Amino acid sequence: MTVSQTHATDRHYRVAAPARGSVVGRAEIAALTSVLEGASSLSAASRREAFEAELTALIGCRHALTVTSGTVALEIAIRLLDLEAGDEVVVTPQTFQATAQPLLESPATVRFCDIDPVTLNLDPDALADVITHRTRAVILVHYGGRPAEMPAITALAHAHGALVIEDCAHALGASTPAGAPGSLGDIGCFSFHSSKNITTLGEGGLITLADDTLAHRVRRIRDNRIDIRLSDAARSAAFTELRPWLIYADELDTGVSEIRRSGTNATLSEAACAVGLAQLERLGQMIARREAIVDRLDAVVSAVPGFTTQTTTPGDRSAHHLYTAFCELGADARHQVLADLDRAGIQVQLRYAPLHLTPEWQLRGHRRGECPVAERDWFERHLNLPCQPTLSDDQVDILATELDRALRSASSRHA
Numbered sequence: 393m394t395v396s397q398t399h400a401t402d403r404h405y406r407v408a409a410p411a412r413g414s415v416v417g418r419a420e421i422a423a424l425t426s427v428l429e430g431a432s433s434l435s436a437a438s439r440r441e442a443f444e445a446e447l448t449a450l451i452g453c454r455h456a457l458t459v460t461s462g463t464v465a466l467e468i469a470i471r472l473l474d475l476e477a478g479d480e481v482v483v484t485p486q487t488f489q490a491t492a493q494p495l496l497e498s499p500a501t502v503r504f505c506d507i508d509p510v511t512l513n514l515d516p517d518a519l520a521d522v523i524t525h526r527t528r529a530v531i532l533v534h535y536g537g538r539p540a541e542m543p544a545i546t547a548l549a550h551a552h553g554a555l556v557i558e559d560c561a562h563a564l565g566a567s568t569p570a571g572a573p574g575s576l577g578d579i580g581c582f583s584f585h586s587s588k589n590i591t592t593l594g595e596g597g598l599i600t601l602a603d604d605t606l607a608h609r610v611r612r613i614r615d616n617r618i619d620i621r622l623s624d625a626a627r628s629a630a631f632t633e634l635r636p637w638l639i640y641a642d643e644l645d646t647g648v649s650e651i652r653r654s655g656t657n658a659t660l661s662e663a664a665c666a667v668g669l670a671q672l673e674r675l676g677q678m679i680a681r682r683e684a685i686v687d688r689l690d691a692v693v694s695a696v697p698g699f700t701t702q703t704t705t706p707g708d709r710s711a712h713h714l715y716t717a718f719c720e721l722g723a724d725a726r727h728q729v730l731a732d733l734d735r736a737g738i739q740v741q742l743r744y745a746p747l748h749l750t751p752e753w754q755l756r757g758h759r760r761g762e763c764p765v766a767e768r769d770w771f772e773r774h775l776n777l778p779c780q781p782t783l784s785d786d787q788v789d790i791l792a793t794e795l796d797r798a799l800r801s802a803s804s805r806h807a
């Protein structure tokens with residue numbers, strides 16, 4: 393975008409894009425101090441298990457396993473599919489690269505499925521056209537924290553024998569009458585990166601699962617063990633004598649019929665989980681702050697002809713990770729708004745360029761025209777603005793005032 397050439401440096405922004413998406417303070421410092429001053433291993437499990445128990449209750453899922461990042465959560469989720477040539481995976485194009493990155497190395501065929509122009513979430517009608525009996529998984533995002541159309545999507549996916557993987561990186565704190573994101577599909581992947589709704593010392597993630605066998609595999613992969621297919625037939629007695637000195641003695645009891653792949657170490661540290669527990673205490677307040685900022689900005693946008701907001705289905709609650717609005721007056725008007733906001737000291741970061749048009753996916757044959765709604769949205773329509781709870785009241789005032797000015801100016805010139 394030409395806008396980047398006019399960018400003020402970060403220190404000139406009066407309202408900057410979120411370097412941090414959550415409030416961090418005394419409670420987090422106290423949690424860290426308690427871990428560091430204690431005597432137990434810094435790789436112990438007590439805070440991790442407590443953090444996972446709270447997340448399980450909050451999300452309403454069956455299993456919640458923390459990992460080192462949202463990217464690693466997605467890598468492990470996709471690994472569980474055991475994809476082979478001929479398999480297909482459906483992915484939303486309106487997302488961060490990590491959602492589909494593991495598929496770059498997969499023998500499966502990736503099909504990008506277009507989105508809804510109001511929600512920017514996967515469009516169930518478009519999915520009906522893209523899904524086939526070869527589809528092994530549908531990977532969607534709750535864009536900006538706004539819950540996707542899960543009942544329609546899971547029904548369609550399950551009717552085709554496909555799993556639904558929810559990228560919930562934006563969605564911690566969101567809910568629907570049917571449950572929270574991360575409990576609605578088969579596998580959920582969350583991020584606790586610094587910019588997200590809560591953080592575990594800057595990096596961290598979570599996998600939620602409905603299925604016990606898949607959860608067992610995730611635990612093995614995460615905890616530096618081998619991803620195996622279990623069988624009663626293949627017991628080994630080779631280590632029986634050494635059994636009392638083995639860390640992972642249950643390996644001997646289960647029997648291994650096949651080694652799928654090596655495991656890894658994706659375990660989140662005690663310090664990170666202690667901070668995560670403190671962050672969860674703040675989550676409700678931080679989402680309420682995001683809601684207040686979004687309501688304020690929505691009121692500004694709705695009052696100007698030619699601009700619309702990303703609405704949420706009645707009864708659902710968005711986690712408002714991103715603030716999104718739309719310019720319906722064409723690319724020139726949208727560009728004018730971006731440039732005006734930048735000049736006024738409001739840092740705009742647009743999320744996200746259609747994934748199928750990024751170099752790595754174009755090199756695999758994906759082209760403009762595959763997802764017309766996502767493309768038009770990116771090139772002509774959508775605006776993202778800061779809405780993180782760390783914004784001061786003064787910054788929210790500046791944001792609302794400058795947004796109003798920029799939209800009215802574009803509206804009067806282009807409407």
Ligand SMILES: *Cc1c(COP(=O)(O)O)cnc(C)c1O
Nearest residue numbers: 461462463488490561583584585
């Ligand atoms: C942040 C993000 C990820 C990756 O999470 P990390 O913890 O940064 O690895 C994946 N998907 C989406 C949509 C994200 O916004």
